[in-house]
Amino acid sequence: MRKYINRIFIIGFAIMLLLFPSMLMAATSDAQLDAILVIDASGSMKETDPNKLGLEGVKLFVDMLGLTDNQVGVVTYGSDVSQTYPMSLVKNQSDKENIKNFVDGITRDLEYTDITSGLKEAVKMLNQRNASGNSPLIVVFTDGNNAIGGVANRTPADIDKDLAAIISQAQSEGYPIYTIGLNDNGKLNEAYLEKISVDTKAKAFATKDPAELPDILTEIFAAHSNLKVQSLGPITGTGNFEEVVVNIPNGNVLEANLSATSKSPVEFKLVDPNGNEQTIPSQNITLHTSNSYSLLKLARPMQGDWKLYVKGIAGDQINIDLVYNYDIEVTMKPLSQSNYGVGDQLIVEAYLSLQGNAVNDPNLYNSAKGYLVLTENQTGIETRINMQLQGQNFAGEYTLKDKGDYTVKVIVEDTSYVRESTETQIQVGAVATTSPAATPNLNNTEDTKEESNPLWLYIGLGILGVVLLIVIILALKAYKVAKTPLVGQVVLELKDNTTGKLTPPQYKKLSLFQGKVSLHALLQFAPEFKETEKVILKAAPGDKVILYNNSAYAIEKSGRVVKANEGLELKKGDRLSINIADSGETVQIEYLL
Structure with missing residues (x-):
């Protein structure tokens, strides 16, 4: 029986790792x-x-x-x-x-x-x-x-x-x-x-x-986006198209942003690595222009040397910068332990990853440098150690010298990106840790095995695993709802309770908000309506929008007060009103799909 309990627990733990991949300490890609x-x-x-x-x-x-x-x-x-x-x-x-x-x-x-x-x-x-x-x-x-x-x-x-x-x-x-x-x-x-x-x-x-x-x-x-800016050098306009080479180093570039600034507007032509001139704008190429800048965006560009042709007024200096957006991450492998002693070796390994999987593109590693970063939590003193690139794996080690609590992370830098792994914490004590020597089992009997690994321990761990799975599943469901955009839009009008005059209607797209939004936010956080921050519109499964009212104000629908403290589903065409006695105004709300 114990064998089956072991298997159940191992399977449960594996599922938890799949459901909770942050345990692998993967960092986010380009920050939003x-x-x-x-x-x-x-x-x-x-x-x-x-x-x-x-x-x-x-x-x-x-x-x-x-x-x-x-x-x-x-x-x-x-x-x-x-x-x-x-x-x-x-x-x-x-x-x-x-x-x-x-x-x-x-x-x-x-x-x-x-x-x-x-x-x-x-x-x-x-x-x-x-x-x-x-x-x-x-x-x-x-x-x-x-x-x-x-x-x-x-x-x-x-x-x-x-x-x-x-x-x-x-x-x-x-x-x-x-x-x-x-x-x-x-x-x-x-x-x-x-x-x-x-x-x-x-x-x-x-x-x-x-x-x-x-x-x-x-x-x-x-x-703020873990990116690096590359200057493609200023060029001087001649009245003709001047060539600038734009290198896309690998196939993991989500977006290449080319900005050109000058006193006068410029013109662009673009040729891909296969020699084909691209239409600007097109499905994967967008152009934004203003009085002082032009911004060219290439979505999922092909790897290789692109040729950008820039035409400016003769004598104008044209500054051109390049910024890449990547979807790669750096993942630090779990440390072997969290408690160390002075004199112990801290051994850290990391690799580049994409959606949880190791990236095998050697072009991403050619000029990349990895650093093991150890920060003492109390003083903030940071120690940075160069890591060695071993194939497609960064490896570094450091002899721990002082007691204290530390934060460990890995930074990988290239000419076009910077990535940081998720941080992990370690404690360093006064005495170096040693692995306990294995104690031989002289009797080598099944009874002795049962004493060292009692059945109740496996049952308890199995139950704990199941409970954790349930908690994680519920949390994931809640997270999914929290990230679900609201559906439809509301029309807001303010009515003066004395004169009866209405303000012009304001149309607010609920799809701009994920999970929930307060009426106070829809009213642009006006201080006289602060109590409406307790009136919440929440996304619900099935593209539903539920209104919750925990404010001091009553909500009326069709002239009757409705209870919404436990939730009121909004239907297409619903008209609600909230009398804001403090300001002498009534907020009128119409829900549209």
Whole structure:
């Protein structure tokens, strides 16, 4: 019987590994982003940024994103928040165009400036975003000068106090705040912006040249996407097409992004490694252009040397950068133990993988370098050891010298990518560990075997395995629902309870949200409707949307109060109303499919 119990437990454990592959310590591929782009919309920006580099930069950032579950929101501010584009998924070209159209409609005519209003809103939007696992960041376009002379009950000391609180919150949440100082008239408050960025482990930039902005954004983008930027060198326009060779090093490139910046628009021609000229745009090639940049995207490009032909105005300098998106990961093999002693050898192996399987493409390893990174948790001191490439496996070892708790990971770098494995923890004690000597079984009887491996242990482990399987299956089901986009859209109108007037209808696509969204988010987080954050729309199996109301407000349907604390399924054409007594308004909701 024990033999069968052993088999059941082993099979159960194998299933758990299949269901829970993170036990293999595989890192994610190119990180996805949750980005809030913050724009100073005060009138002073017409002098510090007459060429609207900030607006162009936001659109370029959006164009550079891949169509793989990135989330983007936009905030504009003066002395207070002026306009917001709610955090939204970017899954197709239409999503990008919606954001860029919003940016094109931004006017910069606000009288006063208070950077803390924009940053506070950005942090709030990140805090209230749908859980995604994406890399969060904030990018601010401003001249860094606050002007609140006419704002009642607001002083520079108030701004400093609020900024300190915002930076503290950003630090604790891990939100880097990149600042891009726009400095056409030389009045940039560079030190002020640099402190904001440095304190949040980001970087401050300054520019007045349109040609520099794409390089700045590319650096930010690449830093958060585990990518490296390759300069294909500036070329000087001649009025004719100039050839630039673009090498696609292997077959694992998801997307190649080519950006060209110059004072005037440029033209492109593109020839694949087989010598065939490609149509621009086409199914796998997209082109995004603006006043200061052109961005060419190649989806799943063929391995080999492509030829890009660029035509610019004679005498113009054209800067060309290349960024790859990969779907490869680095997987660190499980360590042999988690407890070590001073003097022990830490032996680590890792390999490149794709969807859990080892990658056997030698082109990915030719110029790659692997590093074993050991970080002491208390001091943060990092030790980096070169790993040896043995075929298609990185191997490294290190003699542990000091007691303490450590984080271990592997970094693999190439000219076109950087990858990090999932981290694992080890403890190092004072005494080196030794493997206990095997004790011979002098009697060698079945009774002795039973004592060393009692039946109850196997039964207990088997039961534990089954329980873990059930928990994992339930968690996977919950995760699947949490990642399921909502279906349909809602039409929102606000009715003034005194005058009966309605605001223009706002159409909100629920498909932009995964798993759930609050009514407060759909109302763009207006403070007077804060209680509506307890009114939640959730995705349910069968393309259903369920409304849950845990707020202090009653929800009416067809003039009758309905109970929705345990869930109310929305049907096509349903009309609901919520009386917000605090603001003297009623939110009217219509659900459409």
